[in-house]
Amino acid sequence: MAKKKKFVIGLIGEKGAGKGTISDYLMEKYGAEHFGTSRILKRTVEDLYLPATRNNLVKLALMLKEGFWPSVVIDALIRDIEKGKAQIAIADGIRMHGDVEPFKKKYGRNFKLIYVTAPIRTRYERTKKRKEKVGEDKTTFEEFLAEEGQLTEISIHEIGKNADLTIHNVGDVKKIFQQIDKFLK
Amino acid sequence: MASGKGTVAKYIENKYFAKSHKFSAPLRDVLSRIYVSNNRKNMQELSFALRQLFGQDLLAKTISQDVENDKNLVVVVDGIRRFADIKYLKHLPGFKLVYITADIKTRYERMTKRGENDDEENKTFEQFQLDNQAEPESEIPRVGETADATINNNGSQEELYEQIDKIINN
Numbered sequence: 001m002a003k004k005k006k007f008v009i010g011l012i013g014e015k016g017a018g019k020g021t022i023s024d025y026l027m028e029k030y031g032a033e034h035f036g037t038s039r040i041l042k043r044t045v046e047d048l049y050l051p052a053t054r055n056n057l058v059k060l061a062l063m064l065k066e067g068f069w070p071s072v073v074i075d076a077l078i079r080d081i082e083k084g085k086a087q088i089a090i091a092d093g094i095r096m097h098g099d100v101e102p103f104k105k106k107y108g109r110n111f112k113l114i115y116v117t118a119p120i121r122t123r124y125e126r127t128k129k130r131k132e133k134v135g136e137d138k139t140t141f142e143e144f145l146a147e148e149g150q151l152t153e154i155s156i157h158e159i160g161k162n163a164d165l166t167i168h169n170v171g172d173v174k175k176i177f178q179q180i181d182k183f184l185k
Numbered sequence: 186m187a188s189g190k191g192t193v194a195k196y197i198e199n200k201y202f203a204k205s206h207k208f209s210a211p212l213r214d215v216l217s218r219i220y221v222s223n224n225r226k227n228m229q230e231l232s233f234a235l236r237q238l239f240g241q242d243l244l245a246k247t248i249s250q251d252v253e254n255d256k257n258l259v260v261v262v263d264g265i266r267r268f269a270d271i272k273y274l275k276h277l278p279g280f281k282l283v284y285i286t287a288d289i290k291t292r293y294e295r296m297t298k299r300g301e302n303d304d305e306e307n308k309t310f311e312q313f314q315l316d317n318q319a320e321p322e323s324e325i326p327r328v329g330e331t332a333d334a335t336i337n338n339n340g341s342q343e344e345l346y347e348q349i350d351k352i353i354n355n
Binding site: 063 | 214215219221227230234238239243244246247250
């Protein structure tokens with residue numbers, strides 16, 4: 001019997017936009033399985049005793065793309081997804097030009113990209129609270145703004161513009177979840 | 186290459202309850218995470234790129250940290266090739282450098298048999314000689330000259346084990 005084709009939800013969003021909240025909801029409500037490029041990037045950086053800063057993760061990703069082939073990280077993510085059991089998979093950590101195409105090629109209409117975004121002030125406050133990456137809680141707003149101007153951050157916004165669904169992640173969470181439910185129907 | 190480092194490491198692990206660490210371990214991990222073949226070329230290119238990005242002594246630092254975190258009494262570090270590799274290790278108390286060597290023909294035959302990396306089985310003797318002259322293999326004899334002990338692994342396994350016991354019990 002042929003395996004049923006998976007449904008893959010790609011998540012893209014600036015830092016602090018709240019991808020985690022959306023991802024948690026998709027897991028709880030739809031039994032989706034979460035896959036992220038951080039399994040490759042963060043663990044490698046940690047193995048080398050380097051601080052898992054956003055900058056180091058991006059540097060590593062760019063090096064792997066350049067050293068092997070442009071979609072090497074995304075291809076690995078797709079292999080992980082294929083190994084997973086769930087019918088719905090979340091592909092987290094899409095951020096660079098060329099990251100979306102391998103998903104479209106593999107899953108066609110069974111791939112949907114969700115862009116999660118929020119105003120910059122809100123995002124700044126969130127990153128200060130969560131401490132997900134090293135040094136995040138000590139960043140000043142000026143530093144945060146400067147990081148936003150980096151090419152790898154700008155590409156998030158550019159790719160996000162062409163997403164299948166854009167979520168403005170501010171205000172009532174319930175309304176946001178309703179928006180997702182409607183989209184996935 | 187194929188001088189018998191792995192055999193020595195295994196023997197010390199079993200007899201002296203040691204743990205061994207390889208320089209190539211983080212490289213192998215990265216490659217397996219991205220599903221890229223762990224042939225010698227990819228490992229060397231990855232090593233080169235990582236060191237360029239995060240500092241020439243990155244892997245030397247990593248392994249030294251791994252050894253420090255290791256709770257075992259005897260710890261083996263397998264795969265030292267350059268002086269830069271021992272930059273941090275040599276400062277750890279109790280560090281001893283052991284140079285293991287063997288004739289090139291013997292080493293070639295061993296390598297084709299083991300197939301540790303993806304491309305080893307079908308390598309020609311000529312290619313093997315070239316590999317030995319290229320970076321990073323070329324620096325091994327000079328690093329070996331500064332070793333605390335040297336093992337000539339051309340003979341039997343018993344002779345090899347005897348030499349190891351002597352070094353450890355010294």
